[in-house]
Amino acid sequence: MVVIHCSATPNGRSHEVNEIRRWHMFERGWSDIGYHFVITVDGRIQAGRPMERPGAHARGCNQHSIGVCMVGEDAFSKAQERALSQLLSDLEAQLPDEFAVVGHRQLNPHKSCPGFDVARWRVGEAPFPLMAGAHIAQQEPSNGA
Known part of the structure; x- marks a missing residue:
């Protein structure tokens, strides 16, 4: 199962995987970033926690x-x-027998993240929540994860 989250940071503001890793490690005391992947505002897919290690993102799951x-x-x-669609296609190819996609809010009624119905979006029944009029400048890739 793939669980989609949001960073709960202002829309359009760029944050990198290493910044989120620092939040998780130093503010929460975790051993690493809780997520396996981070998708930046400019569409880069950044690796977080290795997929072989359980995440720290959805209690009980x-x-x-x-x-x-x-x-x-x-x-x-x-x-x-586009990046989320590509990542989900790649993960489905790697994990075909156990593939399902949910939003964090589907696993915890106290969460609103990621702010849209992932399952309905995937089958074309709900729109992807795009930023209104946002222009995202291309950034230099980080040497982070």
Whole structure:
């Protein structure tokens, strides 16, 4: 199962995997970033925690799930939509027998993340929540994860 999250940061503001890793390690005391992948505002897919290690992103489901964090809160860039589609296709090819995609809010009624109905979006029944009029400048790739 793949669990989609948001970073709960202002829409359009760029954050990198290493910044989120620092939040998780130093502010929460975790051993690593909780997510396996982070999708930046400009659509880069950055590796977080190795997929062989359980995540720390969905209590009760971490042992059997992959965590993907979309940087933003409730609206994302077109580049993020393309990157999420590509990442999900890649993960489905790697994990065909156990593949399902849910939003964090589907696993915890106290969460609103990622701010959209992932399952309905995947089958074309709901739109992807795009930032209104946001222009995202291309950034230099980080040497991070």
